[in-house]
Amino acid sequence: MSIAVEPSAGPTTVTQARRERLAGVLQGYGAAIVLVLLAVVGSVAFPTFPTLSNFTNIVTQSSFPLIVAIGMTFVILTGGIDLSVGSVFALGGVLAAYGSSWGGIVGGLLLPLVVCGTVGVVQGFLVAYAKMAPFIVTLAGLLAVRGLVLAVTSGGSNTPLITDPALQALGQSHVAGVNSSVVIAIVGVIVGTVLLTRSRGGQSVLAVGGSESASTYMGLPVARVKFSVYVISGLCAGLAGTLNAAYSSSGVPTVGVGLELSAISAVVIGGTLLVGGRGSLIGTLAGVLLLSVIQNLINQVGSLSSSVQSVVSGVFLAIVVIFQTVLSRTQRL
Amino acid sequence: MTTTTSSADQLPVLEARAVTKRFAGVTALDSVDFAVRPGESMALMGENGAGKSTLIKVLTGVYQPDDGDLLLSGASTRFAWPLDAQKAGVSTIYQEVNLIPLMSVAQNIFLGREPRNRIGLIDFRRMYTDARTLLDTYGIEVDVRRPLRSLALGIQQMVALARAVSINARVVIMDEPTSSLEAREVETLFSVVRLLRDQGIAIVYVSHRMDEIYRVCESVTVLRDGRVVQVGSLAEIPRVELVSLMLGRSVDRVQRSGATAFGATHSSDAPPVLVAADLSRKHQIDGIDIQIRPGEVVGLGGLLGSGRSETLKAMAGVMQLDRGSVTIDGKAVRSGSVPAAIRAGIVMLPEDRKVEGIVPNLSVRDNIVLAALPRLSRGGFTSRRNQDAVVDVFMKRLHIKASSPDQVVSELSGGNQQKVMIARWLAMNPKVLLLDEPTRGIDVGAKAEVQALIDELAGEGLAIVLVSSEVEEVVEGSARVIVLRDGSMGTELDGAEVTEQHLLAALAGAAEPMNSAPERPGEGR
Incomplete structure (x- = not known):
């Protein structure tokens, strides 16, 4: 004779349900809202901020980390993490330069994508099939790939240049007034969003992040899904590195240090849960732009030293994470 | 009802023949x-x-x-x-x-086999219609676009069933x-x-x-x-x-053997070992007084959300108090400190064994000596021999069924895990044992063993507080029952009053009016 009464899992009151829904909206679109507010405030405060050339500059500079963050969003949505993207980004740039020197634009695209994709394949295999912790696997990837970059550039002293005109054009030409990388990044966001929300594979990504054990029991191909996101992330980081090298006409071996952290920050600021299961690429887009705008506004102030810039970014990130946590609790996630 | 008497003649749809499965021997x-x-x-x-x-x-x-x-x-x-x-x-x-939990009802039903349109994208409109049709078949009315976690557990279970059945x-x-x-x-x-x-x-x-x-x-x-x-x-x-x-x-x-394995209920005339007075914490408990004598089993009754578990947590130092005191043998125990409570001799078996109790990846031995390590070690080091002595005694005494003390505790059955938990706390030589649902989720045999053990421990002079959702367990196990109501003291039943009828009456009296909406524990008071 049990007298226990199970509490309902549902919202207790209408107000609570409304509060939860509001928190969900804030979590998803908070970054976009703050981005707009910040842009308005910045436009009022700094006359040099709301100019076409400044905005072009912001979106161009954001396009490379955005492509990296697209891949990162997929990884984080499964509850994983990819710390190797900064190193893979550098590798992509260096290999694009080498590849284009003998193979033109085909070699300049194929070589970095194949190698960076292979990095993703190895990491994905170790995480998904050998069931190793993503943090450790990709930390090892960060170190090993950075070492590889140094190895192929004589310890980083050699900066291979991109002279192939077609590859240069890919990185430097303009479409509708913006750099081609911006177009590629936007296309990436759109394609990724369609994949995530409208394809079976994308739904599986969200399901695996939402509950890995439930996904297993529901017969979803959990390992294949986890494997795929690391390959996607490797490809995205390699492509971003290639485009960045094409943009600057050189494969600089020291780029991308700490890029993994800003990519993760952007994804989390964009409302993707670090535990996985919920998030969007639109949010990631807003997150990347937000970080760039903050950086830009700090530059507008001019009097802040570069070390203080990091402090401001760090404090801002901390505030966002606290905010996200509060929102998650409000929604009882 | 049995429309399928002919089923015996049919070929089994699923059959296991001479299936053997071993785990680590x-x-x-x-x-x-x-x-x-x-x-x-x-x-x-x-x-x-x-x-x-x-x-x-x-x-x-x-x-x-x-x-x-x-x-x-x-x-x-x-x-x-x-x-x-x-x-x-x-x-x-x-x-x-x-x-x-984060996905909608329809997404959950069709995950991995979503209806797709001509270009291979998920056709959400058809998915929602199909989900609604499917749930209608079983008389389940629910908005299929709502996230699963916003639904009551019962509905979630039905969604799981609908999913299972719809996969042919x-x-x-x-x-x-x-x-x-x-x-x-x-x-x-x-x-x-x-x-x-x-x-x-x-x-x-x-x-x-x-x-x-x-x-x-x-x-x-x-x-x-x-x-x-x-x-x-x-x-x-x-x-x-x-x-x-x-x-x-x-x-x-x-x-x-009756409904439970409790023998005679234990009461005592000795001066109380534990005196808890005016235990209070905002929104949770308010002015709870409890006295327990050595060798006495006191039941703590109440409906879910009445403050039973919270009262135990307050006494065990797990929950910080706003007001009130706990004394052991007249000496005050610092509130809100588990180490202080343990030193004073108060230990608690938590309600959720898996989350708050066992460390699943550790061995039986490690789980038992975990809390007692400070006592078994000298200068921060502990000898395996000391540990083994303790572990051996309790594994025998509580009849813990494990292949060896080295077996990982998560491989044991629920009942044996619970016994490991009890052993952990008995290894501390406690004066007061607080038990929160000690027999929940364990099988009949293990249940009887745990109940008999509670009996035996009380017989040896341990003061025990028993929280259980099962009426007969409280009634047959306790000499006294304190019924909590909405976080504060309700009726107290003593001696001959401790019967199922009295307890049910006390609980029923403690219940909120039937027509009021059920509240979540600890909220909205």
């Missing part, structure tokens, strides 16, 4: 035969640790049998993954709802599907189960609840210690015999 299934026919509802029964879960996992492709065969409609088959079993039409409803299921395995459902939801579930059975779907039903088994099943397979001890029609097996088969005890002994 322990044989979980020993040459088990199991078969279920179309339209048959087969109860799978046994104590915890009898091998039910293992058998289910073998049938659904989670585990591979070490030996023996699986047959699907007479043809030998092999499920390498759960997906293989699902594709073959074997679906499972688990005890805990195994769906994705030929066999549906239900593992304690009602353990988190309310009575009304159980009725809905049963009507769905009958509907499925009439459609010719085979049901394998696992439950500890006898009432349910006799209501929805026609035949039964009883497992004990990894072996099949009985297969047959439920109509020919009386309840008492079923219990005796599960326990491996003779029928007349089961009949004599």
Whole structure:
């Protein structure tokens, strides 16, 4: 004779349900809202901020980390993490330069994508099939790939240049007034969003992040899904590195240090849960732009030293994470 | 009701032949035969640790049998993954709802096989329509776009069932599907189960609840210690015999032993060892007074959310108090400090064994000595010999069934895990033992053992506070019962007053008016 009464899992009151829904909206679109507010405030405060050339500059500079963050969003949505993207980004740039020197634009695209994709394949295999912790696997990837970059550039002293005109054009030409990388990044966001929300594979990504054990029991191909996101992330980081090298006409071996952290920050600021299961690429887009705008506004102030810039970014990130946590609790996630 | 009497002549849709499964030397299934026919509802029964879960996992492709065969409609088959079993039409409803809380009802039903339009994208409109049609079939009304987590557990369970059935299921395995459902939801579930059975779907039903088994099943397979001890029609097996088969005890002994294993209830005239006065914490408990004498078992009654667990946590130092004091033998215990409470001799067995109790990856030995380590070590180091002495004593005394002290505790059955937990706290030589639902989720036999142990410990002079949702456990186990009401003191029952009727009356008196909406514990007071 049990007298226990199970509490309902549902919202207790209408107000609570409304509060939860509001928190969900804030979590998803908070970054976009703050981005707009910040842009308005910045436009009022700094006359040099709301100019076409400044905005072009912001979106161009954001396009490379955005492509990296697209891949990162997929990884984080499964509850994983990819710390190797900064190193893979550098590798992509260096290999694009080498590849284009003998193979033109085909070699300049194929070589970095194949190698960076292979990095993703190895990491994905170790995480998904050998069931190793993503943090450790990709930390090892960060170190090993950075070492590889140094190895192929004589310890980083050699900066291979991109002279192939077609590859240069890919990185430097303009479409509708913006750099081609911006177009590629936007296309990436759109394609990724369609994949995530409208394809079976994308739904599986969200399901695996939402509950890995439930996904297993529901017969979803959990390992294949986890494997795929690391390959996607490797490809995205390699492509971003290639485009960045094409943009600057050189494969600089020291780029991308700490890029993994800003990519993760952007994804989390964009409302993707670090535990996985919920998030969007639109949010990631807003997150990347937000970080760039903050950086830009700090530059507008001019009097802040570069070390203080990091402090401001760090404090801002901390505030966002606290905010996200509060929102998650409000929604009882 | 049984429209499918002919099912016995049919070929089993799913069959296990001489299936054996071993884990690290322990044989979980020993040459088990199991078969279920179309339209048959087969109860799978046994104590915890009898091998039910293992058998289910073998049938659904989670585990591979070490030996023996699986047959699907007479043809030998092999499920390498759960997906293989699902594709073959074997679906499972688990005890805990195994769906994705953040996704919508419709997404959960169609995950992995969403309807797609011509260009391969998911057709959400059709998915919502199909989901609604499917749920309508079973009389479940719910907005299929709502995220699953916003629904009551009962509805979530129905969604899981709908998903399972819609995958062209030929066999549906239900593992304690009602353990988190309310009575009304159980009725809905049963009507769905009958509907499925009439459609010719085979049901394998696992439950500890006898009432349910006799209501929805026609035949039964009883497992004990990894072996099949009985297969047959439920109509020919009386309840008492079923219990005796599960326990491996003779029928007349089961009949004599009453509802619980408690002997005489323990009261005492000694001065109280623990005096808790005016325990209060905002929104949770308010002015709780409790005194316990050595050798006394005091029951703490109350409905869910009445503050039972919170009162225990306050006494054990787990919860910070706003007001009030706890004294042991007249000496005050610092509030809100677990180490202080343990030093004073107050220990607590938490309600949720898995989350707040055992460390699943540690061995039996490590789990037992965990709390006692400071006492067993000198200068921060501890000798294995000291540990072994303690572990040995408690493993024998509490009859902990493990292959060795080195066995990982998560491999033990629920009852044995609970005993490991009790051993951990007894190793601290406590004066007061606080038990929060000590027999929840463990099988009948282990339950009786734990109850007998509580009896024995009280007999040795330990002061015990018992929280249980089971009325007969509180009544038969306690000398006194303090009934809490909405976080504050309600009725106290003493001696002859401690009867089921009195307790129910006290609880009923403590309940909120029937028409008020149920509140979540700790909220909105």
